[in-house]
Amino acid sequence: MSEQEIFESVQEIFRTVFDDDSIVLTREMTADDIEDWDSLEQINLLVAIEKKFSVKFKLDDVKNLPNVGAMLDLVKRMVA
Amino acid sequence: MSLLDYPFDGAALLQKKRSLRRELLQRPGLVEKKIAILSGSTIGEIKNILELFLLDHGIKPEFYVGGYGLFYENLVFDDGSLAAFKPDFLYIHTSRKNIKDLPVPSDSAEAAAAKLDAEWARFEAAFTAAGRFGCPVIVNSFDAPTHRLMGSRDAVDPRGGVHFINELNARIATFVSKNDGFYLNDLAYLAARFGLDNWFSESEWYLYKYAVSMQYIPELCHSIANIIKSLLGKNKKGLVLDLDNTLWGGVIGEVGPEGVELSTETPGGMAYSEFQQYLKELESLGILLNVASKNEQAAAESGFAREDSPLKREDFLCFKANWEPKSENIAKIAQEINILPESLVFVDDNPAEREIVRQQLPGVAVAAFDGPEGMIASLDRAGYFEVTTLSADDAKRNEMYRQNLARAAVQQNFGSYDDYLRSLEMTAELGAFDQPHAERITQLINKTNQFNLTTRRYTAQEVEALIGSPAAVTLYGRLTDKFGDNGLVSAMIGSVEDGVCTVDLWIMSCRVFKRNLEQAMMDEFVRRCAACGIRKIVGRYLPTAKNLLVKEIYATMGFEKVSESDAETVFSLDVAAYQQQNHILAVTAKE
Numbered sequence: 001m002s003e004q005e006i007f008e009s010v011q012e013i014f015r016t017v018f019d020d021d022s023i024v025l026t027r028e029m030t031a032d033d034i035e036d037w038d039s040l041e042q043i044n045l046l047v048a049i050e051k052k053f054s055v056k057f058k059l060d061d062v063k064n065l066p067n068v069g070a071m072l073d074l075v076k077r078m079v080a
Numbered sequence: 081m082s083l084l085d086y087p088f089d090g091a092a093l094l095q096k097k098r099s100l101r102r103e104l105l106q107r108p109g110l111v112e113k114k115i116a117i118l119s120g121s122t123i124g125e126i127k128n129i130l131e132l133f134l135l136d137h138g139i140k141p142e143f144y145v146g147g148y149g150l151f152y153e154n155l156v157f158d159d160g161s162l163a164a165f166k167p168d169f170l171y172i173h174t175s176r177k178n179i180k181d182l183p184v185p186s187d188s189a190e191a192a193a194a195k196l197d198a199e200w201a202r203f204e205a206a207f208t209a210a211g212r213f214g215c216p217v218i219v220n221s222f223d224a225p226t227h228r229l230m231g232s233r234d235a236v237d238p239r240g241g242v243h244f245i246n247e248l249n250a251r252i253a254t255f256v257s258k259n260d261g262f263y264l265n266d267l268a269y270l271a272a273r274f275g276l277d278n279w280f281s282e283s284e285w286y287l288y289k290y291a292v293s294m295q296y297i298p299e300l301c302h303s304i305a306n307i308i309k310s311l312l313g314k315n316k317k318g319l320v321l322d323l324d325n326t327l328w329g330g331v332i333g334e335v336g337p338e339g340v341e342l343s344t345e346t347p348g349g350m351a352y353s354e355f356q357q358y359l360k361e362l363e364s365l366g367i368l369l370n371v372a373s374k375n376e377q378a379a380a381e382s383g384f385a386r387e388d389s390p391l392k393r394e395d396f397l398c399f400k401a402n403w404e405p406k407s408e409n410i411a412k413i414a415q416e417i418n419i420l421p422e423s424l425v426f427v428d429d430n431p432a433e434r435e436i437v438r439q440q441l442p443g444v445a446v447a448a449f450d451g452p453e454g455m456i457a458s459l460d461r462a463g464y465f466e467v468t469t470l471s472a473d474d475a476k477r478n479e480m481y482r483q484n485l486a487r488a489a490v491q492q493n494f495g496s497y498d499d500y501l502r503s504l505e506m507t508a509e510l511g512a513f514d515q516p517h518a519e520r521i522t523q524l525i526n527k528t529n530q531f532n533l534t535t536r537r538y539t540a541q542e543v544e545a546l547i548g549s550p551a552a553v554t555l556y557g558r559l560t561d562k563f564g565d566n567g568l569v570s571a572m573i574g575s576v577e578d579g580v581c582t583v584d585l586w587i588m589s590c591r592v593f594k595r596n597l598e599q600a601m602m603d604e605f606v607r608r609c610a611a612c613g614i615r616k617i618v619g620r621y622l623p624t625a626k627n628l629l630v631k632e633i634y635a636t637m638g639f640e641k642v643s644e645s646d647a648e649t650v651f652s653l654d655v656a657a658y659q660q661q662n663h664i665l666a667v668t669a670k671e
Contacts, residue, residue, distance in 0.1 A: 019098030040124040042286060044094055047294045051091045057284040 006053075006075050011070075013048045017041060026067030045071075053079050083396035083439065084136040086462035087448055090298035101362040104135035109625045111312070116144040116167035116336045118151035118210070121291035129298050133305035137314050148289070152202060168309055168359065170210050171218045174203070175267060175291035176225060176245060183239040185229065190600035192238040193448070199244075200251050207255060214541040216311050218258065218263045218304060221249045223271035226280055245519075260519075260540045263307050263468055267292075270299055291635055292315060305465035312537065313527030316464040317419050318368030318397070318447060319359070320410050322428035325361075327391070328352045329452070333375055333513065337382040347503070352450035356390040358456045363395055366477035367465055370398040372409040372426075379399045397481050406433050407440035417481050418590045420529070420626065425464050471520045472569040482564035484591055486609050501664050502598055504561040508597055510604045511670030513554040513571075520568045521556055524587060530627040533619065533633070538573075538585070551576050553608050559599050559665075560591050566592055572605050574617070581609050581650040582618045583641050585631075593629075598663035602637050604669060618642075637661060 011025045011079040024037050037045075046062055049055075050070070055078040065071050083092060083100060093100070104348050113134070123145050134141045144165040146154040151172050153627050154162060179199055183192035210217045225234075225241040234240030249268055256262045271279040274296055281293035292300050309315065324331045329341025329348045341349045342356075363369050369391070380401035393399070398416055400409040400608045406428070414421040422443030428434050434446045473480075488505065494500035513521060522543045529535070546552045557570035559631050569589040574581040583605075588597065609617055619634040621627075623646070631649070635641060638658055639651035 013095065015097045017098075019096075019102070023190065037289065040122075042288070043288050043294055044125065048095050053294075057283070059286055063287060064285070 001053075001079050002070075003030065003076060006034060006072060006079070008048065009052055010072060013045060017044055017048060025043065025068050027067065029068040030066065040067065049075060082136065084133060085445075085448075086302070087238050087458075088298060088302070091508075093129060093132065093298045094125065097132060099291055101128075104132060105140070107135070107138070107543060110135065110140035112140045112142060112309075113312070114144070114165060114222055115141045115308075116146070116165060116170045116213075118146040118172045118206075120172070120178040121149065122289045123148075124288075124291075125294065125297050126173060126301060130301040130304055130537060133301050134308060137305060137309040137312075139309065139314075140205050140311065141608060148377040149178075152206045154504060155206045158209075159245060167213055167215050169218065170213060171265070171304055172206065172220065173211060173291075174220050174222075176222045177285070177291045179222065179245070179248070182241050182244055182250050185237075185239050185648050189238050189307065192244070192544060196238075196244060196247055199461075200248060200437040203248070203252070204255060208261075211259065211261060214261075216263060216308075218264050218265050219309055220267040220350070221252055221269070223267055224276055225280060225283075226276055232252070239331055241546075256357055260544075263311070265300075265304050265307060270296070270303060274299065275476040277578075302463065306332050306466040307468060310466040310468040311526060311527065314426050315466060316367075318370060318417070318425070319362070319459075320370045320372045320406075320413060320424050320426045320444075321359070321623065322406075322430065322433065323371060323373040323375060323383060323401075324453075326449075326455075326482070327356055328383055328389075332383050333379045336499065337386050340383060342383070342386060344388070348452065353388070353390060355452055355455045357361065358459070360390050361373070361396060362459075362465065363478055364475060364577060365465065365470070366474035368419075368481055369396050370413045370424075370477060371396050371400060371404045371415075372428075373401045374403055374406075375401040376647055394565070395478075397478065397485065398556050398663070405436065405440070407437050410437060410444060412440055416485065418484070418593070425459070425462075436470075451572055467522050469519060471523055473520060476565075476567065479564065480566055480591055486563055498664065504563070506561040506597075506664070507593065507603075507666040507668065508600050509558040509560075509670060510555055511667045512599065512608075513543065513556060513573075515544075515547060517556055517568055518543050519546065521571050523584065524571060524589065528587040528589065529624070530590050530629050531586075531593060532624075533586045533630055534584060534622045535624050535627065536585050546573060553581055553605065553612065553614075555601060555605050556610065557588075557597055559595065559597050561595075569596055570601050572601060574605070574609065575585050576612065576614060580616045580618060581612075581614045583620065586619075596662050596664045598633065599637070600665045600667055603660050603662050604667065606653070606655060607669075610655050615651040621651070622647070623647040623649075 004026050014025060015023050018034060046057060051059060053075055061074055114416050117127060127143055127145060131141055151174060181199060183195050207219055223246045228234035228242055230237060230240055234242040256264045279293060279296055284290045284293055285303050308527060321327060329352055332340050340662060342352050343349045344353050359369060381393050384391055398413040411421060414424060423440050425445040425447055426437050427447045437444055438446050445464060446598060448458050491500045494561045522540045525538050546554050553574040555572045556568055558568050559566040569592045571587055573585040574583050619639055621631055634651035639653045642652045
């Protein structure tokens with residue numbers, strides 16, 4: 001799976017979860033940039049990503065994900 | 081098909097909760113209810129998803145969420161905020177993670193027993209404190225632990241965690257069965273159904289303190305919502321069943337009754353046979369069984385004449401075997417037994433038939449078809465018939481509806497409706513609310529939608545508070561006729577102030593509409609008011625989508641219309657001028 005495909009799938013998950021089709025992800029984006037992105041939504045995003053890419057994150061993988069870029073890199077590493 | 085219909089995709093619900101909520105809030109006729117959730121662990125998404133299921137049942141919740149992990153403190157030492165919120169329902173979200181002091185193998189048997197008592201005392205105190213809010217309280221059982229120090233012995237040894245939790249669950253069950261207004265949400269069963277390894281996720285616990293793994297939160301919420309909608313009278317009442325390849329294998333019109341697959345001698349036959357057995361058990365709960373089949377009547381009925389058929393022809397109330405569209409047959413069935421189409425669940429193996437019914441009768445629930453071997457689970461897990469109370473009348477319900485169909489058949493032979501009513505040889509027992517009838521009265525209040533002037537709901541505690549109250553005039557009605565006992569089918573509640581009695585509630589089961597019980601109830605209610613020195617009775621009609629039937633009932637009984645608006649019509653009666661109306665029913669008044 002290409003980086004672009006991962007990016008688009010993750011962006012689609014963000015759009016669905018936050019019910020906002022105008023969201024355009026950047027690698028630098030953090031929870032501060034999306035109003036409803038709190039710790040509860042963080043887990044919702046991660047569960048959706050796990051499902052989408054058929055992967056299972058370990059505690060170590062997800063306990064420190066500072067921004068969208070870190071999420072994308074994590075997915076890339078898991079599906080590689 | 082709604083995303084919330086069983087079997088739902090939990091992951092999709094979690095992702096689409098915002099757009100779903102937006103759509104569901106548009107639905108007309110939502111009833112507002114206040115729901116307090118007390119926390120034993122993170123609530124967050126539980127509140128959000130519970131809201132979706134409740135909205136889908138027509139209930140718009142307003143939530144109170146207790147402090148994180150503070151269920152005990154919030155309940156036992158309420159700072160006044162919970163009481164001020166006045167919850168209609170209270171859900172205590174606890175799990176095994178709220179057990180503080182599990183025994184260890186070095187404990188003596190006595191020490192382990194003392195720990196069990198101490199632990200239970202804490203939960204019992206919290207539950208008891210919840211009871212004082214006077215609303216239904218939903219409590220969880222505990223999920224089994226994910227590890228067992230002693231292996232299987234853990235379930236046997238008093239120092240074992242599995243044993244400890246099993247004992248606590250037994251105490252919760254006893255508590256719930258002995259205390260009115262308490263209901264169990266069987267978390268232990270759900271956890272077992274989905275598997276402990278799935279139900280609980282260590283990382284989600286460490287990261288977010290979710291005691292239920294995110295992906296099973298929809299299942300948890302579905303279960304809680306089923307209890308709430310059941311308590312609000314929103315259970316389904318009956319099934320409409322297809323026959324060929326649904327209740328037996330094969331087409332009976334082609335292969336005859338002996339040719340269809342039903343016996344317990346083949347795997348397929350066994351599956352159909354057990355499904356029929358399950359339906360028979362549902363019938364014993366008072367669920368009404370009906371048939372809608374594209375068949376000739378005689379051929380369709382012949383299947384149930386087989387000796388090894390668990391269901392017999394007489395187990396069904398309405399039996400429609402013809403070539404009309406099924407949606408029309410379902411509508412006719414609803415009309416004949418006088419229930420709303422949305423109280424019915426349709427079961428058919430043919431996806432085209434299911435789709436037509438979905439299109440034509442959007443209120444009817446359409447069960448997912450999962451092969452004969454999957455149908456018990458499909459109906460059972462959807463929670464259509466979630467039982468929160470079980471009264472003696474429930475078990476008799478099929479019989480009562482059957483008698484009603486017999487009455488309808490008799491009616492056609494009489495010149496006038498009054499002659500018909502007289503032929504029924506009816507007697508009514510009318511009396512003030514009392515303890516033996518309280519449970520049935522509460523149940524009737526909370527499930528009656530058509531003959532219901534105000535659609536006000538009462539909890540068991542509220543009904544009990546009315547018994548013997550000098551500020552209330554209450555009346556229940558039982559009706560018996562030559563076909564049998566209809567049971568307790570009507571209730572009225574009036575509140576008295578300054579010589580005026582306002583009718584807060586008047587309900588009647590749809591089984592007995594237009595049998596003159598309306599008139600007999602009003603006669604007796606007025607008589608009781610007059611005996612208390614009441615001069616005026618005020619009746620109110622609050623319109624809903626379902627109670628148009630009784631819009632003018634007060635006007636037909638000598639009341640004067642005082643005001644009328646979209647929200648409410650008010651009627652008034654001068655007690656002294658009231659004329660007795662019932663001349664058909666024999667009445668026994670219980671003092």
